[in-house]
Amino acid sequence: MDDLFQSFTDESPADARLNLAARMRPGSLDEVAGQQHLLAPGKLLRRLIDSDLLAATIFYGPPGTGKTTVARLIASKTKSAFAELSGVESSVAHLRQAVEKADQLWRSQQRRTVLLLDEIHRLNKSQQDALLPHVERGAIRLVGATTENPFFYVNSALVSRTNIFEFKHLSGEEIVPVLKRALSNAERGLGSYPVESAEGALNFLAEICDGDCRKALGALELAVLTTPAGEDGKIQLTLEVAEQSIQKKSIVYDHDGDAHYDTISAFIKSVRGSEPDTALYWLAKMLLAGEDPRFIARRLVILASEDIGMADPQALGLAVACHEAVEFIGMPEGRIPLAETTVYLATAPKSNAAYMAIHAAMKEIESGRLHEVPTAVRDSHYSGAKKLGRGEGYQYAHDYEEGVATNLTVENLPNFYKPTTRGYEKTVSERLERWREIRKQRKAHE
Secondary structure (H helix, E strand, C coil), rough: CCHHHCCCCCCCCCCCCHHHHCCCCCCCCCHCCHHHHHHCCCCCHHHHCCCCCCCCEEEEECCCCCHHHHHHHHHHHHEEEEEEEECCCHHHHHHHHHHHHHHHHHHHHCCEEEEECCHHHHCCHHHHHHHHHHCCCCCCEEEEEECCCCCHHHHHHHHHHCEEEEECCCCCHHHHHHHHHHHHHHCCCCCCEEEEEEHHHHHHHHHHHHCHHHHHHHHHHHHHHCCCCCCCCCCCCCHHHHHHHHHHCCCCCCCHHHHHHHHHHHCCCCCCCCCCHHHHHHHHHHCCCCCCHHHHHHHHHHCCCCCCCCHHCHHHHHHHHHHHHHHCCCCCCCHHHHHHHHHHHHCCCCCCHHHHHHHHEEEHHHHHHCCCCCCCCCCCCCCCCHHHHHCCCCHHHHHHHCCCCCCCCCCCCCCCCCCCCCHHHHHHHHHHHHHHHHHHHHHHHH
């Protein structure tokens, strides 16, 4: 257990065994890249740290955005001991040992302990429950770090006892200064190397890393250490070298977590909002990340009915055909009908009138008195039906003007279907108005 608490205090920032990202960790909260919504003066997290009132907390956000760094800085600023456990490797016994050590430190030195639990979502229910009494009595200052939404993956009992702070992806503009500091810092960074950085090379690394500062620093270190100096003794960090140092863009995408749900949500809302280019971007992200194309196709079928409906009745047929095509041809060619259908649905006129109509009709049935089936339209084909008057007075629609019968309507029902004036639904709206007028005139003469 001693190693648990000494592991970080024994590290020297200039230790050559550490990678560049570890060596360049900020020494103060003001040096942290980004996260100003949390760490700017006056923000809640910053106030809690500055006033030494931070209790149990969970840092939630993408990798490489500073969660571990801020946890370390909290311990340093509040003069607390710092220990770290991993949700992947830790057992209940490890948690108890950490708490015992924290209790000993408090009794002997009146010194608090910040316990960073990395990947806290990996702890099972019993492990998370084991933390509760120690969090409540303040034995440790728990900082749970997770890339998963804690409201989905952390026990509600533990969530209710913590403050949750969401870390955001870093922008390229926030990462570039970090890379420049790493190139100029001779003690902890790469300042001892004669590097000349070409315009655009650092910008490329900052953008291609998808907001992960650790990944950007790793690529920078790889580029500098593997590029031989030229005849002038300089290491030329060109755009080509930067591209080679990171090779393939890694897409952060979990198939059962936030990235999955957030991306499909953005995709559907872009199609619904008639933004074909944006929708294609999210479609491409999902396909490159390995999302199940059949899942995407099913969502398009739903959207065609829910958000386009009668404004373009062909939309549903195309979406169903897309689903069948994806099943039939598979990937990678399946991306083509998916793209075609995405563009068609995004550029189609929109109406949710049919979707709203069925909900209104179901609500009417659930909350109101059930109407009987009118005698005129009851089944009259079985023996004895006519003796009961079944079908009596039925008006065969084809015998009347425009195929409109007048005695089939259930009395006192509201108009559930309220068509828009967009696309084909404008024609439907005009037709319904004409039919209502025909029925009105006919009933006036009956």
